[in-house]
Amino acid sequence: MLFCRFCFTGVFCQTELTQQDSMTVKPGQSLTLSCKVSGYSLTDTSYCTYWVRQPAGKALEWIGGICGSGNTYYSDKLKNKFSCSRVTSSSTATLTGQSLQTEDTAVYYCARESQ
Numbered sequence: 001m002l003f004c005r006f007c008f009t010g011v012f013c014q015t016e017l018t019q020q021d022s023m024t025v026k027p028g029q030s031l032t033l034s035c036k037v038s039g040y041s042l043t044d045t046s047y048c049t050y051w052v053r054q055p056a057g058k059a060l061e062w063i064g065g066i067c068g069s070g071n072t073y074y075s076d077k078l079k080n081k082f083s084c085s086r087v088t089s090s091s092t093a094t095l096t097g098q099s100l101q102t103e104d105t106a107v108y109y110c111a112r113e114s115q
Helices: none
Strands: 002-006 016-019 023-025 031-038 047-054 061-067 072-074 082-087 092-097 106-114
Touching: 016 106, 023 031, 031 047, 031 106, 047 082, 047 092, 061 082, 061 092, 061 106, 072 082, 092 106
Parallel strands: 002 106
Antiparallel strands: 002 023, 016 031, 031 092, 047 061, 047 106, 061 072, 082 092
16 A cells, blocks of 8 residues: 655745645546645746655655746756646646555655745
């Protein structure tokens, strides 16, 4: 079984990023995570919304993200496994993982960064 836990993370006082509860998928399955943002617009070219993960007992690992311009960026190691997108009407950034395996077990976080 592949276990993923999703927590919320806040960036600055006026900005909040909220993620769904824990999810579990079986190896080989896909998964879409959502991150609802408030306090900034996903189309604001001053910001990017990134995804990172932290396996138990290990350091944070950058996955990728999507910027206000619509450009997406990915870790070379993970670019064939994950894709980032957004739904501007609901202020939601998404991360989709394909063919997930037990080594993808981690806590996944979304975060905002200024460009």
